Amino acid sequence: MTYLRNVWYVAAWDKEVGADTLLNRTLLDEPVLLFRDDAGTVQxxxxxxxxxxxxxxxxxKVEGGVQCPYHGLQFNGQGQCIHNPQGNIPKAAVVKSYPVVEKHSLIWLWMGDAARADAALIPDFSCMDPERSYVAKRYLHVKANYVLETDNIMDLSHIQFLHPGTLGSGAVADAITSVEQKGNTVYSNRQTVGDILPEFLYKQRRLPVGLPVDRWIDVRWDAPASMxxxxxxxxxxxxxxxxxxxxVVHLFTPETEKTSHYWFSVCNPVSMGEEGAQRAEEFVSGLQRPFTHEDLPMLEAQQAMIGDADFWSLKPVLLAGDAGAVRARRVLDKLIADERKDAETAAHAA
Amino acid sequence: MTYLRNVWYVAAWDKEVGADTLLNRTLLDEPVLLFRDDAGTVQxxxxxxxxxxxxxxxxxKVEGGVQCPYHGLQFNGQGQCIHNPQGNIPKAAVVKSYPVVEKHSLIWLWMGDAARADAALIPDFSCMDPERSYVAKRYLHVKANYVLETDNIMDLSHIQFLHPGTLGSGAVADAITSVEQKGNTVYSNRQTVGDILPEFLYKQRRLPVGLPVDRWIDVRWDAPASMxxxxxxxxxxxxxxxxxxxxVVHLFTPETEKTSHYWFSVCNPVSMGEEGAQRAEEFVSGLQRPFTHEDLPMLEAQQAMIGDADFWSLKPVLLAGDAGAVRARRVLDKLIADERKDAETAAHAA
Amino acid sequence: MTYLRNVWYVAAWDKEVGADTLLNRTLLDEPVLLFRDDAGTVQxxxxxxxxxxxxxxxxxKVEGGVQCPYHGLQFNGQGQCIHNPQGNIPKAAVVKSYPVVEKHSLIWLWMGDAARADAALIPDFSCMDPERSYVAKRYLHVKANYVLETDNIMDLSHIQFLHPGTLGSGAVADAITSVEQKGNTVYSNRQTVGDILPEFLYKQRRLPVGLPVDRWIDVRWDAPASMxxxxxxxxxxxxxxxxxxxxVVHLFTPETEKTSHYWFSVCNPVSMGEEGAQRAEEFVSGLQRPFTHEDLPMLEAQQAMIGDADFWSLKPVLLAGDAGAVRARRVLDKLIADERKDAETAAHAA
Known part of the structure; x- marks a missing residue:
């Protein structure tokens, strides 16, 4: 599998990396260490x-960096060796460092050409800025390819079949859906009319339980899998x-070709105070159960059925509801193909 | 590994597929769904x-077929899509269906050319017809290639060494054995004289415990591994x-190259009534313990020793008792080679 | 991975193979049976x-050899079939036998050309001869390549970082080290001055707890990984x-490319009597805890990081303390390369 390199990947929630944390996380098949330097900046x-x-x-953690557990070499946040207990520091004693940015309550990693790592390219998740919102955060590990997760979120018609008792009973046939693309951003919108919600959502939204509602879920997707x-x-x-x-935020990063990291959250404005925080936590807990017990087994079963095959080689039958997911896949595939072309051009020139 | 395709494979006991069952079973590396349609016919x-x-x-299960858990497509027993909640039914919305027959208390599957799927080719197991016999049924999963199971049953001299405390003490040297082939059916017969049986067999056969007996076990094999x-x-x-x-019936179907499904049973005539049923259950339970704790560990250890190697490439030393197993292997190998030749001829003609 | 063949590998402690033991041990990817014949000689x-x-x-075990669990063939310690319950002994009924020697409390196996298996080539571990020493013996299984274990022992500067609370606090910077090679034997010596020992070592050595000591650990290595x-x-x-x-003895044999057998021991002269035995057991128990809970996780993590890559292809940065380990690796690599060259020459001549 070829991964898109020149894009910001989510690596962790901000709070996953505390002052003394040495977080080991495999991203795009590469083992990455995340930690905060003496100034609290994530490295x-x-x-x-x-x-x-x-x-x-x-x-x-040591002053100025981290110390290797085996023979005590120390490295700073830029990957340079700053101490060798056995003598001089060898020139080659360097570890690869990655551009990393803490933004919108998340830690974002750039795994491509460092010169192109521009924080302005991070999609707008200012809804999760700590000064603006309380963000109820969750993390799941999924034994499935990350693009299957994009497919899942971009076609929410599955709610009726996969989540009948937990997230809704919305009649698929009645849904009004639309898909739009602006640049490389894909929008997949969906509204059901006269829908009945799961009980926790009535409470969330301070509506009488059982009241027929108009319900909308508008999804914005950016590569690689940030929604x-x-x-x-x-x-x-x-x-x-x-x-x-x-x-509601859904973010996916490939750990390997067949496993993914999954971060999701529910936000409420800080203006709502303690109640907003409490309700966001209740909401996200209401989501976590079906995500864990209904979505994950389905995604992992899909992955097992797909095995090592390329997704398109299996010639999936496309339905109306797939429009958004397919658009996102096409954008991602094109971005990856462009990177390959650039690399070939560069190799040819050299 | 090449599997024989144009042959009936056991897929399940009849009772494994109830009215509401959706049975997932991998056969010859293919994931198969078994269920009963509205008329009760297995599909x-x-x-x-x-x-x-x-x-x-x-x-x-839905009226007329099954409904996909993810986005609600419905398929009938012939694999045709009969409902798409998102609109028209796409032409390509079809799943492969397999010829399947319920016969002799078993569900038989045909994984080759459907045009050649003739129920008359199913070997005669009318001893298990419900109107004729009470059949005490068991199922085991084995982490070994299915042909190793054929070898095991076709050379029962192993009873003396593998099952001394459970199935018999028959002296191998005293056994009278014979092997015969009629068409593609192989017979491997064995008789011991003055043998001492395990206690449960004396009870089964209403003989005084400890009485020296003449004991016979005559095996009939048909491809792929039905005995x-x-x-x-x-x-x-x-x-x-x-x-x-x-x-006593032993039936094997490859799940994968290195794992197998194993069905076995003991039958008594329905004329024996409740007592026949009870004794068949006792007999099959008496077999299940040594099969599980003595045969399976041996077969799985053999498989581990063989690994990815072709069986014949390891040049097994052949003993007198192997005659039946080797005959069965030769028949199976020839049937598979013939299928390959037919496929090459067809490819050449096209 | 290519293994050195014409060298003595440790296969077991002598006491691991009792009179009735049939020990199954995979060595260099080959499943080996170790047992004692009627005379008590290991085969x-x-x-x-x-x-x-x-x-x-x-x-x-049977008189004269071992009996196969499945159909009762019997083999003697030279691998010849001595009994076939089904009749004559087929010529091909032979299992491979390996030269094996019991020496220095160990069972040594030769997995190369049997004609070259000279017991005089076994490195001198007479310190473990039963008539000379009480030997407190331990065995561990390690999920890492055996040469990583050589690296570990040959550079004990890791004691400061990996074992600060258990085996010592020796300042790496203060250590006096030297490396020497005589023939194919490599020596890696290390002394720390004014060192503080772990408590159990003060007791072992009858020194007041907390007394600053001069501490030396002089390592002798012979191929493949006997120290x-x-x-x-x-x-x-x-x-x-x-x-x-x-x-103190450390011995490693590859089970597979990524897993190893690990034997280690502490010896005291038999002249010390019961006290020497007891103290050796205490010492080896004091080592087992950090070996199990500190070294093994590190070695297994290293192995996971290395994966399928060749060690040198990863271009390890070398520090002063690596001199001994690198020397041992070079000797081993040359011995393996020489064997390959010999094989090519022989193939060319034929």
């Missing part, structure tokens, strides 16, 4: 010591402006 | 939905007609 | 019966002759 290094290949996360959902509902027939809407 | 489909490759057995055993005993020196004989 | 055979490939260790350590200490500034020294 990302290859997790493999260049001496004897010990994993650095098994070591410990922002505007999810709301209002009494049937009333304008959206009278309803309640939440920002 | 067999590829278990992979052609839309997003979800396993259909995770879905549910009927006539197993009986009589007081030493008396004619077989005075003894008691049971039909 | 080593391929563990795979040539008839149906059953593992012989699942069988039982003898002279480990001692004395009050700082005093001559070694006044101190206490133990023979």
């Amino acid at each position: 990302a290094l290859s997790n493999r010591c260049p001496h004897r290949f010990a994993p650095l996360h098994m070591g410990r 922002l959902l505007k999810a709301g509902s209002v009494a049937t027939g009333r304008p959206r402006s009278e309803g309640v809407e939440n920002d | 067999a489909l590829s278990n992979r939905c052609p839309h997003r490759f979800a396993p259909l057995h995770m879905g549910r 009927l055993l006539k197993a009986g005993s009589v007081a030493t020196g008396r004619p077989r007609s005075e003894g008691v004989e049971n039909d | 080593a055979l391929s563990n795979r019966c040539p008839h149906r490939f059953a593992p012989l260790h699942m069988g039982r 003898l350590l002279k480990a001692g200490s004395v009050a700082t500034g005093r001559p070694r002759s006044e101190g206490v020294e133990n023979d």
Whole structure:
């Protein structure tokens, strides 16, 4: 599998990397060490010591960096060796460092050409900025390719079949859907009319349990697999402006070809105070159960059925609801193909 | 590994597929869904939905067929899509269906050319017809190639060494054995004289415990690995007609190259009534323990020793008792070679 | 991975193979059966019966050899079939036998050209001869390549970082080290001055807890991975002759490319009587905990980081302390390369 390189990947929630944390996380098949330097700035290094290949996360934080657990070499946040207990520092004692940015409550990693790592390219998740929102955060590990996760979110018609008792009973046939592309961003919008919600959502949205509602979930996708959902509902027939809407975020990064990291969250404005925080936590907990017990087994079963085959080689039958997912796949495939072409051109020139 | 395709494989006991069962079973490396249609007739489909490759057995029975668990496509027993909740039914929305027959208390599957699937080719296991016999049924999963199982049953001299405390103490040297082939059916017969049986067999056969007996086990093999055993005993020196004989059945189907499905049974005539049923259950339970704790560990250890090697490439030393197993292997190898030749001829002609 | 063939590999402690033991041990990817014949002499055979490939260790000892668990073939310690319950002994009924020697409390196996198997080539571990020493013996299984274990022992500067609370606090910078090679034997010596020992070592050496000591660990390595350590200490500034020294032995044999057998021991002279035995057991137990909980996780993490890559292809950065380990690796690599060249020459001549 070829991964897109010149793009920002989510590596962790900000809170996953505390002051003393040495977080070991495999991303795109590469073992990465995430930690905060003395100034609290997140740093990302290859997790493999260049001496004897010990994993650095098994070591410990020291002043100025991290110390290898095996023979005590120390490296700073830029990957330079700053101490060799056995004498002079060899020139080759360097570990690869990755551009890394903490933004929108997340730690973003750049695994391509460092010269092109521009923080402005990170998609807008300012809905998760700590000064703006309380963000209820969760993490799951998935034994499936990350693009299957994009497919899952971009076609929410599966709610009716996979989540009938937990997330909704929305009649697929009644849904009004639309797909739009602006640049490399894909939008997949979906509204059901006269829908019945799961009980926890009525509570969330302060609506009488059982009230028929108009329900919308508008998804914005950016490569590689970063999705922002505007999810709301209002009494049937009333304008959206009278309803309640939440920002729900789904983010995926490949660990390997067949396993993925999955971060998701629900946000409420800080202006709601403690109640907003509490309701965001309840909402995200309401999501975690079906994600864990209904989506993950399905995604892992899909992956097992696909095995080592290329997705398109299996000639999937396409339905109307696939429009958004297919658009996102096409954008991603094109970005990857462009990178390959660039690399070939560069190789040819050299 | 090349599997024989144009032959009936056992897929399940009849009772394994109830009215609401969606049975997922991998056969010859292919995931198969077995279920009963509205008329109660067993149907067999590829278990992979052609839309997003979800396993259909995770879905549910609906009128006229099964519904995919993920986005709700419905398929009938012939694999045709009969409902798409998102609109028209795409032409390509079809899953592969397999010829399947319920016969002799078993569900038989044909994984080759459907045009050649003739139920008359199923070997005669009418001893298990429900109107004729009570059949005590068992199933085991084995981490070994299915032909090793054929070898095991076709050379029962192993009883002396592998099952001394459970199935018999028959002296191998004293056994009278014979092997015969009629068409593609192989017979491997074995008789011991003055043998001492395990206690449960004396009870089964209403003989005094410890009485020296003449004991016979006559095996009939048909491809791929379907075996009927006539197993009986009589007081030493008396004619077989005075003894008691049971039909014991052993059936194997490859799940993968290195794992197999194993069905076995003991039958008693329905004329014996409740007692026949009870004794068949006791007999089959008496077999299950040594099969599970003595045969399976041996077969799995053999498989581990063989690894990825071709069986014949390891140049097994052949003993007298191997005659039946080797004959069966030769028949199977020839049938597979003939299929390959036919395929090459067809490819050449086209 | 290519293994050195014409060298003595440790296969087991002598006591691992009792009078009735059939020990199954995979060495250099080959399943080997170790047992004692009627005279008590250790024999080593391929563990795979040539008839149906059953593992012989699942069988039982019989007069004159071992009996296969499946169909009862019997083999003597030279691998010749001595009994076939089904009749004549087929000429091909032979299992491979390996030259094997019991020496220095160990069982040594030769996996190369039998004609070259000279017991005089076994490195001198007479410190473990039963008539001379009480030997406290341990065995561990390691999920890492055996040469990583050589690296580990040959550069004990890791004690400071990997074992700070268990084996010592010796300042790496203060260590006096030297490396020497005589023929194919490599010596890696290390001394720390004014060192503080772990408590159990003060007790071992009858020194007041907390006393600053001069501590030495002198390692002798022979291919493939057999190491003898002279480990001692004395009050700082005093001559070694006044101190206490133990023979500590570390021996490794590849099970597979990525897993190893690990035997280690501590010896005390039999002249010390019961006290020497007890103290050797205490010492080896004091080592087992850090070996199990500190070294093994590190070695297994290294192996996971290296994966399928060739060690040198990863271009390890070399530090001063690596001199001994690198020398040992070079000797081993040359011995393996020489064997390959010999094989090519022989193939060319033929």
